[in-house]
Amino acid sequence: MKTAVSSANKSSLSLIFADFKEITKARLSISVVFSAIAGYFLGATEIQLVPILLLAFGGYCMVGASNAYNQVIEKDLDALMNRTKNRPIPAGRMSVKTALLIAVVLTLIGIVSLYVLNPKTAMFGAISIFLYTSAYTPLKTKTPLSVFVGAIPGAIPFMLGWVAATNDFGIEPGTLFMIQFFWQFPHFWALGWMLDEDYKRGGFKMLPTGKKDKSTVLQIIMYTIWMIVISVIPVFGITGALKLSIPAAVLIFLMGMVMLIFAFKLYEKQDNASARKLMLASVSYITLMQIVYVVDKFI
Known part of the structure; x- marks a missing residue:
């Protein structure tokens, strides 16, 4: 009996973790973190582990938050498309409230982590979330120019690493x-x-x-x-x-x-x-x- 309960708990945790990765688009978020760290190496005069970890953690949180907000806003549209209909919200595995809570918590943690590096890094991270969710996402159904708008937050990570290392733009x-x-x-x-x-x-x-x-x-x-x-x-x-x-x-x-x-x-x-x-x-x-x-x- 204990073995069955333990297996069920592990399975449940695995599903929750899988949905967290999906709501934050883990692969995309990791690729963005890679860009930010590359920018950090280019700007740094001395490589330090703590700033790299803060940048990686804060960067993942910020990108993950943007993706979670996006999936909350587009939940009804995601249900219409083959590539997105199995995402946590349209598939019914995660409530909108839970996804929104994840997004808000990640936003706060991400901004604080980047602020510890320096205020400019936190500012650019916040701008990225704002543009992605408040401009790019609603424009996607209205005009192809949404790609131009979305390219702005999409281009910030490489630059963000340099700013994180130098506190200068x-x-x-x-x-x-x-x-x-x-x-x-x-x-x-x-x-x-x-x-x-x-x-x-x-x-x-x-x-x-x-x-x-x-x-x-x-x-x-x-x-x-x-x-x-x-x-x-x-x-x-x-x-x-x-x-x-x-x-x-x-x-x-x-x-x-x-x-x-x-x-x-x-x-x-x-x-x-x-x-x-x-x-x-x-x-x-x-x-x-x-x-x-x-x-x-x-x-």
Whole structure:
């Protein structure tokens, strides 16, 4: 009997943990934390464990809170789409009150954690939550410009790490912001292309032209080119303390060109398979680019 009760309790805890990961979008949150830590390494003159832990913990809380608020607001729309109908709220495994409580608690803990680092970091974290929930989320059903608005909080993490390390905002974190800002467009439009039919079930307007056409891909190509340009600008020595060696810049340029080739493939074929390859290439690019920046600084 005790064994059965113990197994049931473990199973229940596993389900609760799984729903917590889902409501906070754990994979996305961890990737955002990775970007923030990369920014911290770039800005720090001395690597310290406590600030890294505070940044990682506070960053996860802030992103998790944004995602929880988003799922509360979009609960009815999530129920209409195949990719989201099994989320905790539309599936009935979590109440709106519980999800909202999680969001509020994570917001408070996240802001306090980032404030301990410095007030500017907490401020940018709070701005990110506000824009994501109060601007990006409601605009998704009204205009494709929501992607532009959403790209602002989406670009903050890389920059946030630098601010956390330096307590300063200047050209260096501004450049990191712009890199991730321009990256958002090919990434999300490739994703929007793949999920266009499902997004339309929920009434979301994600593609810039509203259609899976060449005009949409031309914009993807344009933003990819801008992303590449901004990514290598530090090699010219015009971005303050943020620097990039010639070999690192060449490597990042080549990685960007690979992503651009996938964008041209999508222009040529206009199919979901090509969009998926571009989306995966974009994920690889942002991760590897940040690693190259950090490794280049320390070698």
